Amino acid sequence: MNKKPSDTQMLDASLPAADEKRLLRVLRGERQQPPPIWLMRQAGRYLAEYRTVRAEAGSFLDLCYNPELACEVTLQPIRRFGFDAAILFSDILVIPHALGQKLWFEEGRGPRLEPLQGAGDLAALDPGRIEERLQPVFATLGLLQKSLPAETTLIGFAGAPWTVASYMIEGGSSRDFLKSKRWAYSDPEGFARLIGLLVEATAGYLIAQVEAGAEVLQIFDSWSGVWPEPEFRRWCLAPQREIVRRVKAAHPQVPIIVFPRGAGPLYVAVAEEVGADALSLDTTVPLDWAARHLQPKVAVQGNLDPALLLVGGAAQDAAVDRILKQLGQGRFIFNLGHGIDKHTPPEHVARLMERVRAQHSTPV
Numbered sequence: 001m002n003k004k005p006s007d008t009q010m011l012d013a014s015l016p017a018a019d020e021k022r023l024l025r026v027l028r029g030e031r032q033q034p035p036p037i038w039l040m041r042q043a044g045r046y047l048a049e050y051r052t053v054r055a056e057a058g059s060f061l062d063l064c065y066n067p068e069l070a071c072e073v074t075l076q077p078i079r080r081f082g083f084d085a086a087i088l089f090s091d092i093l094v095i096p097h098a099l100g101q102k103l104w105f106e107e108g109r110g111p112r113l114e115p116l117q118g119a120g121d122l123a124a125l126d127p128g129r130i131e132e133r134l135q136p137v138f139a140t141l142g143l144l145q146k147s148l149p150a151e152t153t154l155i156g157f158a159g160a161p162w163t164v165a166s167y168m169i170e171g172g173s174s175r176d177f178l179k180s181k182r183w184a185y186s187d188p189e190g191f192a193r194l195i196g197l198l199v200e201a202t203a204g205y206l207i208a209q210v211e212a213g214a215e216v217l218q219i220f221d222s223w224s225g226v227w228p229e230p231e232f233r234r235w236c237l238a239p240q241r242e243i244v245r246r247v248k249a250a251h252p253q254v255p256i257i258v259f260p261r262g263a264g265p266l267y268v269a270v271a272e273e274v275g276a277d278a279l280s281l282d283t284t285v286p287l288d289w290a291a292r293h294l295q296p297k298v299a300v301q302g303n304l305d306p307a308l309l310l311v312g313g314a315a316q317d318a319a320v321d322r323i324l325k326q327l328g329q330g331r332f333i334f335n336l337g338h339g340i341d342k343h344t345p346p347e348h349v350a351r352l353m354e355r356v357r358a359q360h361s362t363p364v
Helices: 020-025 050-056 060-064 065-079 093-097 120-126 129-134 135-147 161-170 178-186 190-210 231-251 264-273 287-293 306-311 313-327 346-357
Strands: 085-087 103-106 110-113 153-159 217-221 256-259 278-280 299-304 332-336
Touching: 020 153, 020 217, 020 332, 050 060, 050 065, 050 299, 060 065, 060 103, 065 135, 065 346, 085 093, 085 256, 093 161, 103 332, 110 161, 120 190, 120 299, 129 135, 129 190, 135 153, 135 190, 153 161, 153 190, 161 190, 161 231, 178 190, 190 217, 190 231, 217 231, 231 256, 231 264, 264 278, 264 287, 287 299, 299 306, 299 313, 306 313, 306 346, 313 332, 313 346
Parallel strands: 085 153, 153 217, 217 256, 256 278, 278 299, 299 332
Antiparallel strands: 103 110
């Protein structure tokens, strides 16, 4: 799975089209020029048409659980920009919500949860009804499978256990993760029970997404960079690996992308040990380092700073060109280093698409 492709595999997009979509071809081990492109949070508040649907839906959770409306906002950036992939409109916190934890979204503050205080609270979580409670998400995938253009890949996703656990314990986002870390350090057995429960729930959820129509899966470990190496390996890498193992056992043909944001040099360990087909690179990962240490092992995805997309113009163009030059000679998917900012002008996204798509083939 992580073998370096041979020169004969490094195909150019100018060759006759294969049966597979361009994003899938990269994840299967080929090189495409121009590279396929999609953006994290590509459906969202920077689009006027999204804001209209969001107002119609009511709450953010109501939008996530309304298959027709969630399908519509997933399709909006595809219609407008023609991305090579559509990512399911949902949220990583539907898992704790489906487990029975109270979840709501506050304007200007983001997600809020009734926080877990310790291992004693785990008994109140009910993993037995997750698939039933998340049927609207699977229905959205089914609608998308029928609605997307033939050339567009459908991506499903979930949060990694550590990142989801941190929200469950902190009651929302956090600057220091002290409540979560205190639990993990003081009661590692109890914390391991929570992580194990989330591994089981997340693997089952992703397998069900594939059965509902997802062609690629992405696992978001957005807060993995806050741990020292031993804890990173225990609470981030090992759960990622187990989820990938379980999903691949059920659906070996489905590629998996892992986003261990903030992992730094430990990106190499993820590339070598998790079994993913691609790694999504955060904004801080040096391009030449990624090309040397990661790209020979897995496909890479990323990593334009969302702030540059917000600024646009010559600064954006220069950064795009630099990324294409340094990562475009291998297996590569163009994306951001994190999610698109809600204030991003849509015309900057259109300019990005034009510049990436205008890339010409170069000799391998």
